[in-house]
Amino acid sequence: MPPALLPDDHSSPAFLLSSTQQRARRLLSVLDKIDDPAVRCASALPGWTRGHVASHIAGVARALARQARYAVEGRLIDVYDGGREGRDAAIESGARRSAAELRADVTEAVAEIEASWPPPAGPGWDRPVRHRDGTVLSALQCWWRELVLHTDDLDLPGAPRDWEPEFYVHLTDFLAPRAPEGVRLVLSPTDGAPRRAIGDGRAVEVTGTSTDLAAFLAGRGIEDGVTTDTGEDVDLRPWP
Numbered sequence: 550m551p552p553a554l555l556p557d558d559h560s561s562p563a564f565l566l567s568s569t570q571q572r573a574r575r576l577l578s579v580l581d582k583i584d585d586p587a588v589r590c591a592s593a594l595p596g597w598t599r600g601h602v603a604s605h606i607a608g609v610a611r612a613l614a615r616q617a618r619y620a621v622e623g624r625l626i627d628v629y630d631g632g633r634e635g636r637d638a639a640i641e642s643g644a645r646r647s648a649a650e651l652r653a654d655v656t657e658a659v660a661e662i663e664a665s666w667p668p669p670a671g672p673g674w675d676r677p678v679r680h681r682d683g684t685v686l687s688a689l690q691c692w693w694r695e696l697v698l699h700t701d702d703l704d705l706p707g708a709p710r711d712w713e714p715e716f717y718v719h720l721t722d723f724l725a726p727r728a729p730e731g732v733r734l735v736l737s738p739t740d741g742a743p744r745r746a747i748g749d750g751r752a753v754e755v756t757g758t759s760t761d762l763a764a765f766l767a768g769r770g771i772e773d774g775v776t777t778d779t780g781e782d783v784d785l786r787p788w789p
Contacts, residue, residue: 604643610658614665620676714742717759
């Protein structure tokens, strides 16, 4: 069993840049095999086709890229032109494109966002951005979440759910507000990742691999290997 990772391993710009680049290559490899009939099929997200997911990935990549670019200039900018309505309209319109058009758009958006980050050891990671009133570093963490979760949401061959233990650590921090009211969820991975506790109240231990626990917290389905010591279903609160 590998040693438990420290909770702050996921906060290194060098690690995050390396992981997002690898995840982006995986995403592009998966999309390279998709055709027009497949892109119209339902994704793992209710109400969204695979075209919606791909369109969203391209859109959020460009949105986060401009957060980083403006931050370097000491400026803040809205995440999406037109706010939430503009974001949703762009996803709907973009989802109607062909598989080739969607592949090209995601490829261009990935290149754009990868060119927008500061050097891993350079200054700028703590500059403020408007996205969640965070920093350039938190915007990069958001891109990590988007890549990992939405590649999985495409529900296509070639993208096994092999999430890093560091992602589980990060997601338990980010999704801690999802713990049910009056419940302290004790997450106990079976693969050597660190135990984590979120929420306050009576303790409920949840056991599974770190990947399955992360998927459970993200609302991506409770895997067969995820169990609670009380035998109860856990009703998570909305995403923060």
